[in-house]
Amino acid sequence: MSIDSIAARQHLVDDRHYKYRGCAPDPDNPRESAADPDVPVDAWGPYTDDGAEAQRDRLARERAAMAICGRCPVLALCRTYANTTAVDEQGVEHLVEPEGILGGELALTRHRALIARRHAATVGDTTAAAAPGPAVRxxxxxxxxxxxxxxxxxxxxxxxxxxxxxxxxxxxxxxxxxxxxxxxxxxxxxxxxxxxxxxxxxxxxxxxxxxxxxxxxxxxxxxxxxxxxxxxxxxxxxxxxVLLTPRPRARRTARRPGVLARLFRPRALFPTALLAPTTVLEPAA
Ligand code: SF4
Incomplete structure (x- = not known):
């Protein structure tokens, strides 16, 4: 394992949510996953390609496992670790987890991503060497x-x-x-x-x-x-x-005074001159 892989794995297992990961074995029945008793822990296992597993069964178990990964609290950390690589004695870079489902991804998906990264790095190097003009994004x-x-x-x-x-x-x-x-x-x-x-x-x-x-x-x-x-x-x-409609504004309607209030308005009973004079507040000097 490379140093990056070891660190990424440590980061994953040290996470306080790791014990709640979807593929953990059920303590009462270690063959079942803790997340779903209908999904065995083998569902995250490798694709053997030896004909022992019918294609339909394999697709169903992979779908079930990846759905659980999708709800897993350590999905991001798990996928980061699963995509780390190491270099072997021949100088070839390979995935540290080349088989099985990890981080919601099939092994095939991770291999394709690695190939794409290698290709991008090669193309990027060539382009940068050939045309060092605009800054590489x-x-x-x-x-x-x-x-x-x-x-x-x-x-x-x-x-x-x-x-x-x-x-x-x-x-x-x-x-x-x-x-x-x-x-x-x-x-x-x-x-x-x-x-x-x-x-x-x-x-x-x-x-x-x-x-x-x-x-x-x-x-x-x-x-x-x-x-x-x-x-x-x-x-x-x-x-x-989804149709997002603006929230209706609160209507500001002036409340009409009731009948009694209208009948007994002060101005209806008293001449204006008899009402208390309006107090005008002057600003402080
Ligand atoms: S993301 Fe998937 S493989 Fe990784 S810990 Fe969670 S359930 Fe297991």
Whole structure:
């Protein structure tokens, strides 16, 4: 294990919520997960590809395990650890956890992410060497007040309208920031989910490690343009639309005096001259 991996694992197991992790064995029945007695702890196990497990069964168990990961209090820390790497004797970088489901991700997903990071690093190196012109955009570009507001709003809101409102901007601007954040954090805008974006933000210190992320079922985070480029598809086609209407203002209606009050108004009974003179308060000299 690399030093990063050891530190990340330590960080995970030291977290005070680690004992409540979804994949922990039930103390009374160690074969069942503590989160759901219908999901065995083996559900997080590796894909053996030996034909012993029917594809339908495998997909069902992976779905069940990942759904529990989605509610796990140490999801961000677990995913950070699961994506750490080490370099072997041949100088090849590999995942320290190459098998099974960890941090809500299949092993295949983590391997693909590693390959994408390697590719991005290679392309980035080549581009920087070939054309050292404009500054290379980095995670630091994501530390603007607007982007941090969007990330904080995303952590607690699911619907794009609500995210935008909480971030203090209109939906279109908010969606633009969501797409830009995907680019800055090295995610694919077409496939990245809100959950992935938030976990990357935690990994890069844009959000605190203790951020609780409301699980939304893996909808894409960015509203990528359609092929004609004329408009944007909805961020989450499967999510119900939410209509946000402004809160009605409290009506300020003058109360009409009652019949008795109108009959016995002082001015109706007494001439104006007999009423007490109005006191005028002069400002202090
Ligand atoms: S995120 Fe998933 S794999 Fe990681 S500790 Fe939680 S339940 Fe277990």
């Amino acid at each position: 980095s995670v630091d570009d994501a530390r603007t007040p607007q982007k941090l507001a969007v990330l904080n709003a995303l952590a607690v809101e699911l619907y794009d309208e609500r995210v935008a409102r909480r971030a203090g901007m209109d939906v279109r601007t908010c969606n633009w920031h969501r797409s830009a954040l995907c680019n800055l954090l090295g995610l694919d805008r077409e496939t990245a989910t809100r959950d992935e974006l938030l976990l990357e933000a935690v990994r890069h210190g844009l959000l605190p490690a203790t951020t609780r992320i409301v699980w939304d079922g893996l909808w894409p985070v960015a509203a990528a343009p359609t092929t004609d480029g004329a408009r944007q598809r909805r961020i989450a086609p499967g999510i119900p639309a």
